Amino acid sequence: MSKIVLEHIDKFYGENHVLKDINLTIEDGDFMTLLGPSGCGKTTTLRVISGLEKPQGGTMTIDDKTVIDAANAFYEEPSKRGLNLVFQSYALWPHMTVYQNIAFGLKIKKLSKEEIDQRVMDSLRTMRIDQYKDRYPNELSGGQQQRVAIARAIASSPKLLLLDEPLSNLDARLRIDMRVALTRLHRETGTTIVYVTHDQVEAMTMSTKVALFKAGEIAQIATPLELYTNPVDLETADFVGSPRINMVDGTARYDGNELVVDSVLGQMTFDKETLKTTEEIPEGQPFDAVLGIRPESVKIFTKQPADGSGIPAEVYASQPAGSETIVTLEIDKTQLLALQVDLQDYEMYQKVWVGLDPRRINVFNKKTERLIRFAKAKRKEETEE
Amino acid sequence: MSKTKPQLPKGDPKTRFKNQLKDVLFNPFNLITLIAFLVLIVFVVVPLVSIAKESFILDATAARRAHAEEGSWGIYYWQYLLTGRMAKTMFWTPLVHSLIVAFFACLVAVPLGAILAWLMVRSDVPGKKILSFLIIVAYMMPSWCKAQAWLSLFRNQVGGMPGIFYWMGWKVPNWFAYGPFAMVCVLALHYYAFTYIMLAGSLGTINSELEEMALIQGASKRQIVTKITLPLVMPAFLSAAIMTFSKAIGGYSVASYLGTRVQYYTLATRLHDQIASGMPGVGYAIAILMILLSSGCIFANNKLIGTRKSYSTINGKGGRSVDLQLGKWRYPVFAMVCLFLLIALVFPILSLVLESLQVSPVRGLEASNFTLFNWIGREENSYALINYEPGLLRNSKFLSGMGNTVKLGVIGAIISSFMGQIFGYISVRGRGKWYGHAIDQLVFIPYLIPAVAFSAVYIAMFMTPKLGGLIPALYGTFALILLISTVKYFPYASKSGSATMLQISAELEEAASINGAGFFRRLAKIIFPLAKNGFMSGFILTFISIAKEFDLISLVANERNLTLSYLTFSYTSLNCYQLAAASSVVMIVLISVLYLIAKKVFGADIVKGWS
Numbered sequence: 001m002s003k004i005v006l007e008h009i010d011k012f013y014g015e016n017h018v019l020k021d022i023n024l025t026i027e028d029g030d031f032m033t034l035l036g037p038s039g040c041g042k043t044t045t046l047r048v049i050s051g052l053e054k055p056q057g058g059t060m061t062i063d064d065k066t067v068i069d070a071a072n073a074f075y076e077e078p079s080k081r082g083l084n085l086v087f088q089s090y091a092l093w094p095h096m097t098v099y100q101n102i103a104f105g106l107k108i109k110k111l112s113k114e115e116i117d118q119r120v121m122d123s124l125r126t127m128r129i130d131q132y133k134d135r136y137p138n139e140l141s142g143g144q145q146q147r148v149a150i151a152r153a154i155a156s157s158p159k160l161l162l163l164d165e166p167l168s169n170l171d172a173r174l175r176i177d178m179r180v181a182l183t184r185l186h187r188e189t190g191t192t193i194v195y196v197t198h199d200q201v202e203a204m205t206m207s208t209k210v211a212l213f214k215a216g217e218i219a220q221i222a223t224p225l226e227l228y229t230n231p232v233d234l235e236t237a238d239f240v241g242s243p244r245i246n247m248v249d250g251t252a253r254y255d256g257n258e259l260v261v262d263s264v265l266g267q268m269t270f271d272k273e274t275l276k277t278t279e280e281i282p283e284g285q286p287f288d289a290v291l292g293i294r295p296e297s298v299k300i301f302t303k304q305p306a307d308g309s310g311i312p313a314e315v316y317a318s319q320p321a322g323s324e325t326i327v328t329l330e331i332d333k334t335q336l337l338a339l340q341v342d343l344q345d346y347e348m349y350q351k352v353w354v355g356l357d358p359r360r361i362n363v364f365n366k367k368t369e370r371l372i373r374f375a376k377a378k379r380k381e382e383t384e385e
Numbered sequence: 386m387s388k389t390k391p392q393l394p395k396g397d398p399k400t401r402f403k404n405q406l407k408d409v410l411f412n413p414f415n416l417i418t419l420i421a422f423l424v425l426i427v428f429v430v431v432p433l434v435s436i437a438k439e440s441f442i443l444d445a446t447a448a449r450r451a452h453a454e455e456g457s458w459g460i461y462y463w464q465y466l467l468t469g470r471m472a473k474t475m476f477w478t479p480l481v482h483s484l485i486v487a488f489f490a491c492l493v494a495v496p497l498g499a500i501l502a503w504l505m506v507r508s509d510v511p512g513k514k515i516l517s518f519l520i521i522v523a524y525m526m527p528s529w530c531k532a533q534a535w536l537s538l539f540r541n542q543v544g545g546m547p548g549i550f551y552w553m554g555w556k557v558p559n560w561f562a563y564g565p566f567a568m569v570c571v572l573a574l575h576y577y578a579f580t581y582i583m584l585a586g587s588l589g590t591i592n593s594e595l596e597e598m599a600l601i602q603g604a605s606k607r608q609i610v611t612k613i614t615l616p617l618v619m620p621a622f623l624s625a626a627i628m629t630f631s632k633a634i635g636g637y638s639v640a641s642y643l644g645t646r647v648q649y650y651t652l653a654t655r656l657h658d659q660i661a662s663g664m665p666g667v668g669y670a671i672a673i674l675m676i677l678l679s680s681g682c683i684f685a686n687n688k689l690i691g692t693r694k695s696y697s698t699i700n701g702k703g704g705r706s707v708d709l710q711l712g713k714w715r716y717p718v719f720a721m722v723c724l725f726l727l728i729a730l731v732f733p734i735l736s737l738v739l740e741s742l743q744v745s746p747v748r749g750l751e752a753s754n755f756t757l758f759n760w761i762g763r764e765e766n767s768y769a770l771i772n773y774e775p776g777l778l779r780n781s782k783f784l785s786g787m788g789n790t791v792k793l794g795v796i797g798a799i800i801s802s803f804m805g806q807i808f809g810y811i812s813v814r815g816r817g818k819w820y821g822h823a824i825d826q827l828v829f830i831p832y833l834i835p836a837v838a839f840s841a842v843y844i845a846m847f848m849t850p851k852l853g854g855l856i857p858a859l860y861g862t863f864a865l866i867l868l869i870s871t872v873k874y875f876p877y878a879s880k881s882g883s884a885t886m887l888q889i890s891a892e893l894e895e896a897a898s899i900n901g902a903g904f905f906r907r908l909a910k911i912i913f914p915l916a917k918n919g920f921m922s923g924f925i926l927t928f929i930s931i932a933k934e935f936d937l938i939s940l941v942a943n944e945r946n947l948t949l950s951y952l953t954f955s956y957t958s959l960n961c962y963q964l965a966a967a968s969s970v971v972m973i974v975l976i977s978v979l980y981l982i983a984k985k986v987f988g989a990d991i992v993k994g995w996s
Contacts, residue, residue, distance in 0.1 A: 010393060050899060051899075052895050052898070052899075056393055057393035057394065069396065070393070071393070071394045071395055071396030071401070072396035072397060072400045072401045072404055073396075073400075073401045073402075073404040073405045073408065074400075074404045075404075075408070078895075078898055078899045079898065079899060079900065079901035079902075083899070084899055084900070085895075085896070085899050087892045087895070087896060088892075089890060089892050091890065091892035091893050091895065091896040093893055093896075093897075093911060093915075094915065095914045095915055104897065104900055104902070104910070105897075105899075105900025105901055105902075108900060108901040108902055108906070109901060152896075152900075156900065
């Protein structure tokens with residue numbers, strides 16, 4: 001139905017190069033999230049897709065129909081791209097009722113009165129706000145306004161729905177509700193969605209694919225799980241995941257067969273099959289490496305395991321949060337976060353042993369900051385070691 | 386972000402050009418911007434060039450004196466004005482007079498406005514709401530009405546018919562009734578409003594958390610005021626002082642009402658006289674110098690205060706505490722503010738009303754001296770009075786003046802506010818782009834020019850047909866009055882237009898554009914409905930300003946095309962004080978009613994950038 005392809009998009013604001021050679025393919029039915037810190041170009045990319053911004057370089061097609069051909073200064077008008085946009089500020093017209101807000105675009109399309117009514121009411125019902133149709137935007141709460149904004153965007157049955165940080169103005173509880181609503185909307189309508197956010201939880205929970213932006217470039221395009229398990233570089237690893245990933249410095253040696261990393265966590269050996277050989281891995285001589293260890297893969301034992309494994313550590317701080325406990329451990333001045341399910345009590349200075357699963361550990365080349373060893377995602381059916 | 390622009394591929398040049406051209410031509414925004422630029426160039430830039438040119442082209446008189454040919458170029462006017470035998474009388478003394486009057490007016494007006502602003506925003510003086518409304522109303526009353534009122538109170542025999550104090554037995558000396566002292570008093574009672582408006586705005590928008598933070602740090606009330614609050618409002622204060630000075634230098638009406646009777650000339654009165662009955666070229670030269678003087682003030686303002694102005698506009702949260710508890714001084718202070726209002730508002734109005742009800746001002750409050758003749762008298766009975774004019778409401782001159790004033794105000798304000806919305810729109814949507822910046826700069830120019838000099842600029846342009854009749858001679862027509870009034874208020878109208886447009890987020894328009902609404906539909910369905918109130922309040926405020934102008938039209942209005950302000954002045958010069966007073970009263974009533982409507986119905990707020 002709708003496949004969007006962006007190729008070599010370059011955008012400047014004056015001398016500022018805000019989008020650098022963006023290449024992005026959004027398949028039909030995708031929930032594509034553009035993720036990244038503020039100022040990284042994700043909103044600009046969304047606005048380029050919508051047609052509100054004109055890039056100076058590159059092409060874009062929707063279903064093989066060219067809508068941007070910068071080389072020929074061709075830019076299709078926003079309204080002719082078959083898409084709709086939900087703004088961060090909602091951009092509800094304050095002088096129109098909810099009903100009028102939604103009907104506005106349909107009237108421009110010159111639909112019949114009955115059809116307009118049908119569509120407006122349908123989208124209001126989808127967003128569960130049909131009882132507010134005669135209110136003005138300022139008579140609604142933030143969450144309700146948000147729903148109106150989405151209802152307005154879906155009323156025209158767009159092939160592509162763009163959302164620009166739609167949840168950032170809502171409080172924490174409403175945000176979770178809206179995440180559910182958006183996920184359902186995506187499944188029910190099958191509309192392709194492009195979603196901009198700086199909140200990685202939103203990206204993880206809703207999307208089918210995530211494009212991670214970094215300073216005007218796309219650092220990685222992957223499924224949420226892949227992005228989480230194997231972030232392409234240190235910065236991405238640091239950005240994705242909460243609590244954040246542990247990074248432990250070490251020295252690595254690669255003999256063309258095995259990667260051996262020495263660190264405070266002892267010696268670890270990684271098979272060639274799990275290495276990302278397309279990246280720079282110096283052979284024969286030792287180099288600096290960083291181990292990336294997700295907090296939930298750090299196990300804590302209060303007694304040394306019988307097999308003599310386990311790395312001795314000391315509890316530095318413990319933060320019980322009800323459903324989980326975040327424990328900060330110290331191993332020879334190196335701190336390590338561990339995420340424990342359920343409430344667990346640890347004393348400060350308590351002596352414990354740490355168990356690690358090498359399958360879950362990423363290795364990065366410290367010099368290039370790039371991922372050189374893939375970790376494996378933990379599946380439910382997998383047995384514990 | 387990298388700063389080097391890589392070479393981007395360019396497609397077929399023909400297609401590329403075609404698409405670019407299509408984009409430029411079919412985007413109505415470009416068309417509107419183009420029109421806006423044309424308007425500003427034709428009506429602002431060209432007249433300025435024209436006056437500069439005219440000050441070097443010799444007319445018959447100048448050519449004869451300079452032994453040159455008529456119409457040739459020469460610096461005669463400038464020599465005459467700056468170095469010639471008449472230079473002292475024509476320029477240097479009036480310049481000193483202007484500076485003296487402006488300086489002292491500032492000295493009184495600025496502290497007065499500052500104290501009033503402080504009391505109204507920060508103290509617990511009773512009746513703040515109504516007091517602050519009246520303080521603004523006192524400003525809405527035109528300065529020439531105040532000068533008129535001053536005359537009605539203090540005229541002595543030099544003025545033809547002595548006023549009420551003279552009748553009561555005080556032989557008002559000349560220095561009090563006319564000249565610099567009177568001018569300073571009247572100007573101060575008018576221009577206090579600049580400081581008041583700017584400072585009240587600034588005080589009202591200081592983030593109260595800044596002061597609360599100082600309180601938490603242990604600062605005393607006094608320290609908070611001197612170390613935090615005062616520095617924060619200082620830019621607004623300085624700005625107000627400079628603006629007041631610049632306005633007072635260029636003011637014509639007060640100077641002509643109160644100065645010329647005792648031959649106390651200022652630049653504005655000299656300029657007026659030269660153009661009306663002297664050598665227009667000399668008038669143009671004075672106008673240019675006045676423009677430079679006034680732009681110099683505003684330039685100094687921007688240099689001195691620059692970007693620091695912005696820090697008083699940060700909005701704080703919620704309510705602010707009243708930090709000036711007056712205690713037992715509450716009512717005495719209240720009485721002082723009331724006294725100010727009596728002097729600035731009530732006495733002037735009462736004295737004008739009184740004069741309009743007198744058979745002759747000379748006979749003061751004698752019972753037989755009261756009459757409604759000045760209002761409703763018939764011409765056939767007018768021999769009984771000195772005026773030989775019918776009462777105002779039966780007076781064809783008044784009716785036509787009233788009609789013209791309303792016509793001028795309505796048409797001028799409609800065009801001006803409409804253009805103001807467009808300028809505002811371009812300036813807000815073009816923020817950070819060259820055209821937004823250029824529009825801002827161009828539209829601001831009329832603000833730099835004192836009103837009387839502004840009319841001189843237009844006279845220079847429209848005195849004779851130019852460009853082979855392409856620019857017609859509009860001198861003496863209503864069209865010229867209308868044109869001057871409209872363009873002079875572009876800066877104000879565009880400021881209010883920008884303020885309105887700033888509140889309409891670009892996203893509201895983008896949302897409509899994604900839904901398929903074209904430019905004009907967006908204007909009609911989104912922008913206009915949302916800008917309606919701002920437009921209406923801007924319209925009424927512009928109407929008021931245009932209607933009460935005298936400086937601006939004194940050179941271009943005439944017996945056939947007179948306005949209320951012109952009529953009042955001509956009655957005053959003919960010593961028909963009662964009729965002048967009556968017509969001033971009508972003016973004041975008209976303005977007050979309109980201001981009330983603007984405020985109550987459309988939420989106009991003069992404190993928000995209408996100074």
